Amino acid sequence: MELETLAGLNPGLDPFGPDDVRAARYARPLRLEGIASLLAAADAVVPFGLEANAYVASSPELEALPAARAFDARFGFIDLQVGWNAGPNSTVNGLEWHKSAEVLVAVEDLALFLGRVEDLER
16 A cells, blocks of 8 residues: 555544654664565465464574574574464554564555654653
8 A cells, every 4th residue: 555545544644654753753764685585484484374373482493594693693693482473464453562673574565653762751
């Protein structure tokens, strides 16, 4: 879905893409070697045609791949989880909290609602 279409369908929101200057406060695109081979391997692991959304936080098959090491230097060479989320999700009905950075490799378009702890009203 194009950004303009998303904005038109959600008049109360002001969506922007990853290269917009406003995104820099929350995220930044990474260009890492080996991601294409990780995506190709994920294609064999992640089921296609799911009737409901599915989430796997840690996939041993993906974590064992040499391509999963593309993120090591970004995270100080600590053990990382490589998982996946797939399915026909069209509803925002969940929230995640992370105390560290997270890397999302999107195979298809997705919308993220990102914030920082200082954005919360108390």
